[in-house]
Amino acid sequence: MKKKGILIVVSGFAGSGKGTIMKELIKRYDNYRLSVSATTRNPRPMEEDGKDYFFKTREEFEEMIDKGELLEYAEYVGNYYGTPRAFVEETLNSGKDVILEIEYMGAFKVKAKFDEAVLVFISPPSVEEVYNRLKKRGTETEEVIRKRLVRGKEEAEIINKYDYIIVNDDLEECIGDIHNTIQSAKNAIRQNGDFIDDMIKEFDQFLSK
Ligand code: 5GP
Numbered sequence: 001m002k003k004k005g006i007l008i009v010v011s012g013f014a015g016s017g018k019g020t021i022m023k024e025l026i027k028r029y030d031n032y033r034l035s036v037s038a039t040t041r042n043p044r045p046m047e048e049d050g051k052d053y054f055f056k057t058r059e060e061f062e063e064m065i066d067k068g069e070l071l072e073y074a075e076y077v078g079n080y081y082g083t084p085r086a087f088v089e090e091t092l093n094s095g096k097d098v099i100l101e102i103e104y105m106g107a108f109k110v111k112a113k114f115d116e117a118v119l120v121f122i123s124p125p126s127v128e129e130v131y132n133r134l135k136k137r138g139t140e141t142e143e144v145i146r147k148r149l150v151r152g153k154e155e156a157e158i159i160n161k162y163d164y165i166i167v168n169d170d171l172e173e174c175i176g177d178i179h180n181t182i183q184s185a186k187n188a189i190r191q192n193g194d195f196i197d198d199m200i201k202e203f204d205q206f207l208s209k
Helices: 019-026 058-064 085-093 104-113 128-135 140-157 169-187 194-206
Strands: 008-013 032-034 070-076 079-084 097-101 117-125 164-169
Touching: 008 019, 008 104, 008 169, 019 032, 019 097, 019 169, 058 070, 058 079, 070 085, 070 104, 079 085, 079 104, 085 097, 085 169, 097 104, 104 194, 117 169
Parallel strands: 008 097, 008 117, 032 097, 117 164
Antiparallel strands: 070 079
């Protein structure tokens, strides 16, 4: 009996290190696939089109919305961000686990469509650490950093709607924690409805012999 993959939604404060953590997870474990989002924001230095994001104009993005090509989308600090639908559906069906690294409005839209989705929130250990990490990145102006902090406060208020919170104090520990969390979530009864139904059918077949 082939099991479908599970859908993991990861959100976190700006500067939580979630991007780095996700890339490491994909590198180390064979069953995870990271969804590449579409966005209208400008690429940061070192970011590649098709790898970090599909970079789109507003017109192109709105066309994707109209054609129903996005599983969810949201506006974040003045730009659109959205998850291409086809990749997620095809990859789950192939048995791989899909990770979406998206903000909370998108996360809740995904949860409304896929009730089994597992929602994980990553946080640095303190707000000072959030600020320092954003400052160190050096790619955002003070004004954008402030907007991201204001948004951070909003995010802190909705964390209780997630299934898990993981504090990124030490990168290695955090990667291990997330992997273990996903692995145990995979064994939850609500992820295994199809398997259980198949077992019941097999019992019936055996008993009717
Ligand atoms: P950044 O500009 O720092 O790469 O991302 C800004 C925010 O947008 C992050 O919180 C990130 O998780 C979120 N984000 C990235 N892709 C998507 C997406 O496809 N949908 C939604 N709703 N949010 C996304």
